[in-house]
Amino acid sequence: MAKNEGQIVIKKYANRRLYNTGTSTYVTLDDLAEMVKKGEEFNVQDAKSGDDITHSVLTQIIFEQESKTGNTLLPISFLRQLIGYYGDQMQMVVPSFLEHSMKAFTEQQVQMREQINRAFGETPLTKNLALPIQMVEEQVRRNTDMFQQAMQMFSPFMKPPVVKESRKAEAKDIDELKEQLRALQSKLDSL
Numbered sequence: 001m002a003k004n005e006g007q008i009v010i011k012k013y014a015n016r017r018l019y020n021t022g023t024s025t026y027v028t029l030d031d032l033a034e035m036v037k038k039g040e041e042f043n044v045q046d047a048k049s050g051d052d053i054t055h056s057v058l059t060q061i062i063f064e065q066e067s068k069t070g071n072t073l074l075p076i077s078f079l080r081q082l083i084g085y086y087g088d089q090m091q092m093v094v095p096s097f098l099e100h101s102m103k104a105f106t107e108q109q110v111q112m113r114e115q116i117n118r119a120f121g122e123t124p125l126t127k128n129l130a131l132p133i134q135m136v137e138e139q140v141r142r143n144t145d146m147f148q149q150a151m152q153m154f155s156p157f158m159k160p161p162v163v164k165e166s167r168k169a170e171a172k173d174i175d176e177l178k179e180q181l182r183a184l185q186s187k188l189d190s191l
Contacts, residue, residue: 008035008042012053018044033061101143120185 008022010032020027020042035042036058044057066072085094 008040010042010044010057011047012044012057013047018057019047029057029061029064032057033065036061101146105143 008020010027011019011021013019018027018029018032019025020031022042032042032044042054043052044054045051046053062074066074082094085091
């Protein structure tokens with residue numbers, strides 16, 4: 001009973017303890033987060049009812065990860081937009097769009113890292129730098145444009161988003177960060 005169709009079964013008890021039936025040990029949400037990062041498939045079941053509660057446990061992991069560090073992956077504007085889709089006619093489209101976007105981003109991540117190494121070479125900065133700001137910003141813009149186009153196809157009466165002053169300030173901040181990155185690269189090259 002350790003695995004269910006290739007997936008590890010995690011049982012969640014009423015006392016909130018999580019039990020990994022694959023290893024016969026109790027685990028924490030941090031352990032489950034590590035399993036996700038390693039690509040291990042698991043299914044979380046309510047120990048009493050047998051209901052699949054994987055979605056709520058994964059959501060709880062995201063909540064804890066967001067609150068533990070100052071490095072959040074989900075900007076407030078994204079969260080507001082996401083909440084706005086609950087109960088909306090677009091609610092059915094959003095999950096598949098997000099899933100495809102994340103898959104495409106993951107596939108492009110390898111290509112972006114290779115481009116970094118080709119552009120800047122193997123330096124301590126490029127090894128520690130997850131992704132260059134410019135490439136990430138470009139990908140986010142493309143994904144946002146695709147999302148807006150998809151939403152307009154399904155909802156032709158939807159108004160195009162209004163560009164606020166804060167976006168201009170964000171663009172200025174990004175430009176400043178790019179300049180700082182170039183300056184750091186120049187210093188590294190001179191060393």
